Amino acid sequence: MRVTKPSEGQLCVEIADLVPNDITDEEVQEVKQLLYEHKLIVFTGLDELANKDYIRFASRFGEPQKYFQKNYHHRDHEELFVSSNVLEDGKKVGVAGTGMYWHSDYQFFEAPLPLTMVYPKRVEGPDRATHYIDMEQVLRGLPPSLRLKIDQRQAIHEGKWRYKIQESDIDRSITDILDEIGRMVPPVKHPVSIHHPLKERALLYISRGFTVGIDGYPHEESQQLLQELLAFVELPEHIHSVPWKLGNLLFWDNRQVLHRASDNPHRHPSVSYRIGIYDGLPFYVPRT
């Protein structure tokens, strides 16, 4: 494999000439190290990977996840989270337009998802990409007045507002649907800044997609603080984009980056298969 590291202040290691089916244990270790150090990897120039080979490749880095909602699952492989707006045999598969907002996967769970792979399968139209924000860089640059306000604080996260309506929801009321999904994934708290199990520097861990408040402040103050923090997080200079190309596979550490799918307003055909991976390490550790 051929490794190109990012320049200072940039994200994303590029790994070319890797054959997933032939990856050795040493290469797995090397990729892991690069991932934790640099937060985001793109494998380039891959030959088309069969589903089972993709799952096997992901399994080298940990335990593949089964997404908590079955409507996202691939028909034959529940480890594949299918993001697609393309019908197969006239039928809808997976979910269209997933993750088009800043987030970290499973942030609304007690045990968030450590690693994510995304394998674009159909790429059409201009500007298809996944965008990233380096949350170590963000925390480092956070104005001291904001930093003071989040010290020792917890953020509250909810998944229910991003619930996607399914066919079975027709004739149900919005409140019913929200109550049900709210019972399935109740609000959780995580520290506003977290410590990675393998790294020195702390990371900001909030997102516009899933974070609904900062715990311990009166409602209005909590909302205002959250909006100020999110406005800083999403400053254009914090955003790194990785264009989608066939033969590329994206791989990142959800502890260290936020991500969002690019917009697709003209609904160009778009298909990608994601695999979530539990790497066997805690998502974050207590500060030392």
Ligand code: 7UC
């Ligand atoms: O459809 C989506 O945007 C999926 C989202 C609600 N969850 C992705 C995740 O792993 O947190």
Ligand code: FE
């Ligand atoms: Fe995501």
